[in-house]
Amino acid sequence: MKKGSVTIKDIALELNISVSTVSRALADNPLVKPSTRAAVKELAKKYHYRPNFTALSLRSNKTKTLGIIIPQLVHEFFAMVIRGIEDFAYSNDYNVIICSTHESYEREVIDTKALINGRIDGLMACISKETNEFDHFSEFVDRGLPLVFFDCICDEIEAPKVVLDDFDAGYKAVKHLIEQGCTKIAYVGGPINLFINKDRLAGYNKALSEAGLNTRDSWIIHCDSGDYDDGMESTRELVQAREIDGLFAATDMLAIGAIKNMKAAGLKVPEDVAVVGFSNWSIGTLYEPSLSTMSQPGYEMGQKAAELLIQQIDNPDQEFNETVVLHSELLIRESSIRD
Amino acid sequence: MKKGSVTIKDIALELNISVSTVSRALADNPLVKPSTRAAVKELAKKYHYRPNFTALSLRSNKTKTLGIIIPQLVHEFFAMVIRGIEDFAYSNDYNVIICSTHESYEREVIDTKALINGRIDGLMACISKETNEFDHFSEFVDRGLPLVFFDCICDEIEAPKVVLDDFDAGYKAVKHLIEQGCTKIAYVGGPINLFINKDRLAGYNKALSEAGLNTRDSWIIHCDSGDYDDGMESTRELVQAREIDGLFAATDMLAIGAIKNMKAAGLKVPEDVAVVGFSNWSIGTLYEPSLSTMSQPGYEMGQKAAELLIQQIDNPDQEFNETVVLHSELLIRESSIRD
DNA sequence: TGAATAATTGCAAACGTTTGCAATGGATAG
DNA sequence: CTATCCATTGCAAACGTTTGCAATTATTCA
Numbered sequence: 001m002k003k004g005s006v007t008i009k010d011i012a013l014e015l016n017i018s019v020s021t022v023s024r025a026l027a028d029n030p031l032v033k034p035s036t037r038a039a040v041k042e043l044a045k046k047y048h049y050r051p052n053f054t055a056l057s058l059r060s061n062k063t064k065t066l067g068i069i070i071p072q073l074v075h076e077f078f079a080m081v082i083r084g085i086e087d088f089a090y091s092n093d094y095n096v097i098i099c100s101t102h103e104s105y106e107r108e109v110i111d112t113k114a115l116i117n118g119r120i121d122g123l124m125a126c127i128s129k130e131t132n133e134f135d136h137f138s139e140f141v142d143r144g145l146p147l148v149f150f151d152c153i154c155d156e157i158e159a160p161k162v163v164l165d166d167f168d169a170g171y172k173a174v175k176h177l178i179e180q181g182c183t184k185i186a187y188v189g190g191p192i193n194l195f196i197n198k199d200r201l202a203g204y205n206k207a208l209s210e211a212g213l214n215t216r217d218s219w220i221i222h223c224d225s226g227d228y229d230d231g232m233e234s235t236r237e238l239v240q241a242r243e244i245d246g247l248f249a250a251t252d253m254l255a256i257g258a259i260k261n262m263k264a265a266g267l268k269v270p271e272d273v274a275v276v277g278f279s280n281w282s283i284g285t286l287y288e289p290s291l292s293t294m295s296q297p298g299y300e301m302g303q304k305a306a307e308l309l310i311q312q313i314d315n316p317d318q319e320f321n322e323t324v325v326l327h328s329e330l331l332i333r334e335s336s337i338r339d
Numbered sequence: 340m341k342k343g344s345v346t347i348k349d350i351a352l353e354l355n356i357s358v359s360t361v362s363r364a365l366a367d368n369p370l371v372k373p374s375t376r377a378a379v380k381e382l383a384k385k386y387h388y389r390p391n392f393t394a395l396s397l398r399s400n401k402t403k404t405l406g407i408i409i410p411q412l413v414h415e416f417f418a419m420v421i422r423g424i425e426d427f428a429y430s431n432d433y434n435v436i437i438c439s440t441h442e443s444y445e446r447e448v449i450d451t452k453a454l455i456n457g458r459i460d461g462l463m464a465c466i467s468k469e470t471n472e473f474d475h476f477s478e479f480v481d482r483g484l485p486l487v488f489f490d491c492i493c494d495e496i497e498a499p500k501v502v503l504d505d506f507d508a509g510y511k512a513v514k515h516l517i518e519q520g521c522t523k524i525a526y527v528g529g530p531i532n533l534f535i536n537k538d539r540l541a542g543y544n545k546a547l548s549e550a551g552l553n554t555r556d557s558w559i560i561h562c563d564s565g566d567y568d569d570g571m572e573s574t575r576e577l578v579q580a581r582e583i584d585g586l587f588a589a590t591d592m593l594a595i596g597a598i599k600n601m602k603a604a605g606l607k608v609p610e611d612v613a614v615v616g617f618s619n620w621s622i623g624t625l626y627e628p629s630l631s632t633m634s635q636p637g638y639e640m641g642q643k644a645a646e647l648l649i650q651q652i653d654n655p656d657q658e659f660n661e662t663v664v665l666h667s668e669l670l671i672r673e674s675s676i677r678d
Numbered sequence: 679t680g681a682a683t684a685a686t687t688g689c690a691a692a693c694g695t696t697t698g699c700a701a702t703g704g705a706t707a708g
Numbered sequence: 709c710t711a712t713c714c715a716t717t718g719c720a721a722a723c724g725t726t727t728g729c730a731a732t733t734a735t736t737c738a
Contacts, residue, residue: 005457005482007724018688023726033686048478053456054402055724057393058693074418082412082439095453098437100421114434117392118344118694139387143344228625260625283622286567286599346694357718362696372716394694397723457724 006047015039026051057118065095066309067120069111071103071128071152076281077298078126081150084302085124092310094121103225105130112136122146122309127154129191129225146312146320150305152194160308161323162301166196169294169328170203173248173276176292176330178211180274180338182246186219188235188258189250190226197222200250200278219244226250231257239265245273252277252284252293259287259335274336289334297326345386354378365390396457404434405648406459408450410442410467410491415620416637417465420489423641424463431649433460442564444469451475461485461648466493468530468564485651485659489644491533499647500662501640505535508633508667509542512587512615515631515669517550519613519677521585525558527574527597528589529565536561539589539617558583565589570596578604584612591616591623591632598626598674613675628673636665 008026012019017036025032025040026049032040043049057063066089070078082098089096097120099111108128113136115123123140125147134154140147141157150162177185187204189197201220208215218241223234231254238244239261249255255277259269267273269289277284277293284291304324312320347365351358356375364371364379365388371379382388396402405428409417421437428435436459438450447467452475454462462479464486473493479486480496489501516524526543528536540559547554557580562573570593577583578600588594594616598608606612608628616623616632623630643663651659 005455009724019725020689020727021687023724024687027726031686036686048482050452050456052397052724053458054393054396055457055693056726058391058397058695058723059725061693063393073412073421074415076413079413083441086439098439100425100437102422110429113389116344117389118394119392143387228621232625256622256625263627282567283595286571286595288602288627348694358695359697359719360717362694363717366696370716375716391694394723395696397693397725398695400723 005052006044006049007052008049011040011043011047011049014043063119063121064093065097065120066306067115067123068096068098069101069108069115069123069125070098071101071108071126073098073100077151077279077296080296080298081126081302081305084299084304085306086302088303088306088310092306094306094310101128103128103130105133109136112140116140116143116145120145122148122313124148124150124305124309126151127194128152129194132193144316146309146316148305148309148312150301152196155195158321160312160320162304162308163323163325164196164296164301165325165327166199167203167206169278170200170248170250171207172203172328172330173200173278173294174204174207174246175211176332177246177248177274177276177336178207178213180246180270180336182274182338183213184219184244185213185215185246185248186221186238186244187215187248187250188221188223188231188238188254190222190254191224192222197250200248204248216243223254226254228253228257228260230254232261233257235261239267242267247273247275249275249277252279252281252291255291255293255335256283256287259289259291270335270338274338276330276336280331284333292333292336293331295329295331297328300326344391345383345388346391347388350379350382350386350388353382400457402458402460403432404436404459405645406454406462407435407437408440408447408454408462408464409437410440410447410465412437412439416490416618416635419635419637420465420641420644423638423643424645425641427642427645427649431645433645433649440467442467442469444472448475451479455479455482455484459484461487461652463487463489463644463648465490466533467491468533471532483655485648485655487644487648487651489640491535494534497660499651499659501643501647502662502664503535503635503640504664504666505538506542506545508617509539509587509589510546511542511667511669512539512617512633513543513546513585514550515671515675516585516587516613516615517546517552519585519609519675521613521677522552523558523583524552524554524585524587525560525577525583526554526587526589527560527562527570527577527593529561529593530563531561536589539587543587555582562593565593567592567596567599569593571600572596574600578606581606586612586614588614588616591618591620591630594630594632594674595622595626598628598630609674609677613677615669615675619670623672631672631675632670634668634670636667639665 008019008022012022022040025037101108137157147159153161221234223230235258277291280293280295347358347361351361361379364376440447476496486498492500560573562569574597616630619632619634
């Protein structure tokens with residue numbers, strides 16, 4: 001059997017009955033005579049018959065597939081989001097397509113357009129760091145395709161959103177540093193066009209002003225990517241200046257990169273500078289000092305996003321626009337404890 | 340326009356011509372009159388017409404989509420493999436579906452079967468740690484669907500494979516430790532049912548015997564997962580025993596977990612124990628000591644896998660069964676240097 | 679035994695596309 | 709003026725399914 005898969009037609013032919021009967025038999029339709037049903041099923045099993053996905057989709061106008069657009073793959077938070085999505089999707093008979101944009105706007109547009117043509121029933125998207133225009137998403141919703149944003153959202157498009165309370169998280173992190181006695185606290189984060197960074201910084205500012213503390217322009221650093229190297233490059237001068245006694249980093253990688261700098265400069269963490277990161281990467285527990293951080297409920301975010309999306313798919317005439325806000329917890333480890 | 344997408348039929352209706360003409364016009368078929376072609380194209384543009392993916396697939400019996408099955412997402416090596424695959428696929432007009440099995444055999448079977456029904460044109464797979472049976476892949480190839488294995492392969496199935504020379508890599512790593520003066524070298528690796536671990540261990544043994552060195556059963560540790568925690572748990576006794584002066588770990592996470600243990604036990608790395616990991620994770624450059632490791636050419640592996648797969652797709656009658664072997668390089672950092 | 683009813687089955691359309699072939703129209707040539 | 713030819717278009721089938729409706733067969737009842 002060099003050919004491709006067996007079709008319903010092949011079975012019909014061999015049994016000398018019509019395709020409709022075969023189709024019905026396989027669907028356990030009580031209309032078909034038990035004996036023919038048995039014969040059909042036996043043959044289907046023998047040939048490992050599997051209904052053709054494409055034909056099914058075309059007929060039903062449903063692909064039972066959800067799309068995910070994320071900026072990065074190697075990211076523990078996104079991995080948890082994906083698991084949350086998958087678990088919810090699978091238990092609702094949906095499959096999942098993952099597209100990683102690698103933080104490229106261009107790739108995001110390409111991926112979105114590649115998904116717009118009836119390949120998926122709905123999309124969950126986290127925009128990339130480069131993204132400042134949203135026409136590709138507009139086209140999506142204009143076509144009546146369900147869309148849900150999560151984490152890095154775009155507020156110009158009307159769609160359900162699942163986000164973290166980044167403002168509150170930033171506030172909690174910095175408040176903790178203040179409680180540990182820090183008075184000169186710096187911030188290092190990713191691209192400020194993203195709400196997550198804007199909000200984390202706003203939380204930082206709130207905590208400072210509430211405590212009557214000042215900051216300086218040079219203490220607030222926005223970097224491009226947010227990875228280890230960025231953490232080292234961008235904080236070099238800050239660390240050399242030896243002005244600060246606390247640092248809030250918007251990602252754990254930035255935090256670790258910065259700590260590496262501090263160690264190299266002879267600064268002790270947390271004695272000289274206390275540090276809090278963000279995202280709770282597993283390396284944080286192994287690093288020395290172990291890293292205080294803000295938790296990010298990725299699994300819940302994924303579950304919720306999938307739930308909102310499937311809800312939308314199931315109720316095509318209804319308008320959905322709610323924003324679900326999840327909360328972050330402070331995880332205190334060695335890097336921020338100053339007794 | 341609440342409805343779904345515009346179809347060729349809608350355009351035909353509005354222009355009062357037949358669908359065939361519209362189809363031909365959009366395909367720049369010279370048969371159609373330039374004026375009608377222009378009219379069709381204008382309308383198509385106006386309505387953002389996009390050919391329905393499902394219909395296209397059904398007609399052509401091609402999805403222009405490649406499947407990827409990997410055991411983990413949060414893995415820098417796999418991320419590179421995926422990029423390699425994507426780049427090659429995209430430049431050959433293919434899309435990509437990623438399925439992460441989360442190292443679960445059950446999930447691997449589900450995913451494979453979900454992809455067998457005409458959703459993809461071919462599959463690239465890296466088997467999970469739990470996988471010892473391969474019927475799901477047999478069914479795949481029996482159906483005439485192209486398959487390529489990469490990294491963690493299964494040799495019972497006839498299919499092209501792209502692998503690392505794990506034997507040589509293990510040999511190089513341990514030889515380096517020996518050259519640094521280590522004489523009591525332990526091995527810690529992932530599940531031994533996987534060839535990658537079997538081969539790395541074999542390389543370890545070769546290097547030892549070549550140097551006339553002995554090992555002990557307790558110095559050879561197979562653990563389930565290969566992550567940080569596993570690295571800590573599984574090496575606890577080994578470290579407590581204080582018998583060894585060298586460690587070859589089959590993943591960087593295992594290495595870091597083990598080093599964490601050593602530090603806690605008061606052992607210095609590399610002075611007391613020299614360590615070499617595997618995979619070149621970026622954290623390895625930031626960890627202290629920075630981690631010596633074996634490179635893993637993930638991007639090349641992905642590119643090659645995609646190339647072999649598309650080659651197979653394009654030549655359905657030809658039999659492909661070659662195995663491409665890529666090579667690993669030793670990256671020497673602090674954790675293994677003993678002067 | 680004939681008619682009415684129930685149990686099975688098949689036909690054909692539909693999903694959106696492409697494409698071989700037939701059909702239409704106008705123009706050209708004899 | 710008619711026959712031929714080219715340019716342009718439309719028809720219909722096909723890809724593999726499902727499903728309303730019609731058709732067939734088998735069964736039951738009087």
